[in-house]
Amino acid sequence: MTVISTNSPTAELQAIDAAHHMHPFTQADGLAKKGARVITRAEGVWLTDSEGERILDGMAGLWCVNVGYGRKELAEVAARQMQELPFYNTFFQTTHVPVIQLAAKLAEVVPGDLNHVFFASGGSDANDTNLRMVRHYWSLKGKPSKNVVISRKNAYHGSTVAGASLGGMVPMHQQGSLPIPDIHHINQPNWWLEGGEMTPHDFGLARARELEEKILELGEDRVAAFIAEPIQGAGGVIVPPDSYWPEIQRICDQYEILLICDEVICGFGRTGNWFGHETVGAKPDIITIAKGLSSGYQPIGASVVSDEIASVIGSDEFNHGYTYSGHPVAASVALENIRILQDEKIVEHVRDVAGPYLKEKWEGLTAHPLVGEAKIVGMMGSIALTPHKESRARFAADPGTVGYICREFSFGNNLIMRHVYDRMIISPPLVMTTGEIDILIERAWKTLDMTHDKLKAEGMMQAAS
Numbered sequence: 001m002t003v004i005s006t007n008s009p010t011a012e013l014q015a016i017d018a019a020h021h022m023h024p025f026t027q028a029d030g031l032a033k034k035g036a037r038v039i040t041r042a043e044g045v046w047l048t049d050s051e052g053e054r055i056l057d058g059m060a061g062l063w064c065v066n067v068g069y070g071r072k073e074l075a076e077v078a079a080r081q082m083q084e085l086p087f088y089n090t091f092f093q094t095t096h097v098p099v100i101q102l103a104a105k106l107a108e109v110v111p112g113d114l115n116h117v118f119f120a121s122g123g124s125d126a127n128d129t130n131l132r133m134v135r136h137y138w139s140l141k142g143k144p145s146k147n148v149v150i151s152r153k154n155a156y157h158g159s160t161v162a163g164a165s166l167g168g169m170v171p172m173h174q175q176g177s178l179p180i181p182d183i184h185h186i187n188q189p190n191w192w193l194e195g196g197e198m199t200p201h202d203f204g205l206a207r208a209r210e211l212e213e214k215i216l217e218l219g220e221d222r223v224a225a226f227i228a229e230p231i232q233g234a235g236g237v238i239v240p241p242d243s244y245w246p247e248i249q250r251i252c253d254q255y256e257i258l259l260i261c262d263e264v265i266c267g268f269g270r271t272g273n274w275f276g277h278e279t280v281g282a283k284p285d286i287i288t289i290a291k292g293l294s295s296g297y298q299p300i301g302a303s304v305v306s307d308e309i310a311s312v313i314g315s316d317e318f319n320h321g322y323t324y325s326g327h328p329v330a331a332s333v334a335l336e337n338i339r340i341l342q343d344e345k346i347v348e349h350v351r352d353v354a355g356p357y358l359k360e361k362w363e364g365l366t367a368h369p370l371v372g373e374a375k376i377v378g379m380m381g382s383i384a385l386t387p388h389k390e391s392r393a394r395f396a397a398d399p400g401t402v403g404y405i406c407r408e409f410s411f412g413n414n415l416i417m418r419h420v421y422d423r424m425i426i427s428p429p430l431v432m433t434t435g436e437i438d439i440l441i442e443r444a445w446k447t448l449d450m451t452h453d454k455l456k457a458e459g460m461m462q463a464a465s
């Protein structure tokens with residue numbers, strides 16, 4: 001048996017990884033040829049790989065490491081909790097202190113009457129909970145036919161059967177007979193790609209009114225809820241026009257449709273407020289949280305629900321739960337993470353310092369010949385790559401070809417920036433300093449220049465007809 005350690009040669013680690021580890025959202029054969037980049041350490045906003053390269057993490061891990069890497073407080077809390085009470089369940093009329101503390105803290109930081117928390121291990125399973133909870137809610141209210149959930153194309157709500165069905169990702173639906181029945185999808189408010197000749201304002205209204213049309217088509221007595229990310233994340237950081245959310249809210253109110261805001265990315269400071277629905281001005285009945293809840297230091301997610309929903313659900317046994325619902329170690333780490341966010345005023349840092357600074361620099365990227373629009377809210381941003389800005393043209397190459405080229409240059413330049421088709425996205429740790437933002441922007445420019453040079457050299461600046 002080979003001893004595998006952080007001192008093993010990179011090629012050896014890559015070979016064993018390819019032999020035994022199945023990566024999520026990855027074509028294994030392609031990755032095996034190339035070798036996965038082995039990340040060994042991280043501190044602040046910087047990753048280190050097995051070759052000793054220092055990489056600026058423009059994605060906060062997977063949108064989650066909001067307080068940055070290397071937080072000793074979080075490690076210490078976890079170690080202490082593991083020694084005191086590593087696990088106990090909350091199924092059979094028992095509870096424990098960390099879960100009580102975290103539920104109470106969440107009731108305090110989540111606005112309005114969202115005061116009740118059902119825990120999960122991540123965002124996907126929290127959305128499974130939401131699907132079952134809204135259906136059970138309407139059934140207890142004597143309206144069992146209200147069981148349809150409306151979502152949006154190109155939304156991301158996780159990768160379980162319910163999560164992927166609620167999501168609107170075509171490549172996910174194409175595998176495994178998804179979506180499951182009684183989930184419907186309307187179009188997304190992506191003006192850059194789909195706005196045509198409309199102004200962003202009119203387009204935002206039109207896309208929101210698709211919700212009303214769908215409700216009328218299905219019948220008001222059939223629709224339980226509408227689920228949406230305040231700002232789509234994995235779909236490409238799509239910032240909706242200002243007209244969109246107020247109209248969505250009006251429609252949910254008018255037809256008595258529950259509003260679920262999936263805050264898995266937008267929550268815990270990413271948009272410059274504690275929650276994304278505050279930024280867009282929505283009033284949800286349920287929010288989904290995960291990722292930034294523990295800054296990724298422990299796997300934990302939750303549904304936070306209104307007084308009204310909790311009181312209706314509370315009248316019956318809810319036949320649902322996960323072994324790790326409210327796991328004491330994960331709960332204590334999440335609680336400490338929220339303490340850090342509060343004590344270090346990290347949400348204020350995003351709102352007043354890092355967010356405005358990053359916005360100015362990020363929007364400056366539109367001066368680059370490849371960049372059509374640049375969008376950013378708080379610390380989540382995107383740029384649309386285009387061969388022709390004025391017509392918002394797409395590239396002649398298959399969607400995603402150019403984005404992938406750009407992503408490869410970015411990784412080569414030691415900046416983690418992802419692509420969603422031909423949109424480049426960032427979502428850095430919230431603690432990023434202005435000096436680190438300067439480095440991010442400098443590397444993004446260099447990456448765009450290298451991409452542009454390659455596209456010109458290979459005749460790829462052609463627009464799709």
Ligand SMILES: *Cc1c(COP(=O)(O)O)cnc(C)c1O
Nearest residue numbers: 122123124156157158262264265
């Ligand atoms: C990541 C994500 C999820 C899924 O969370 P997991 O912890 O990966 O299960 C759900 N919704 C949104 C908006 C996400 O970004």
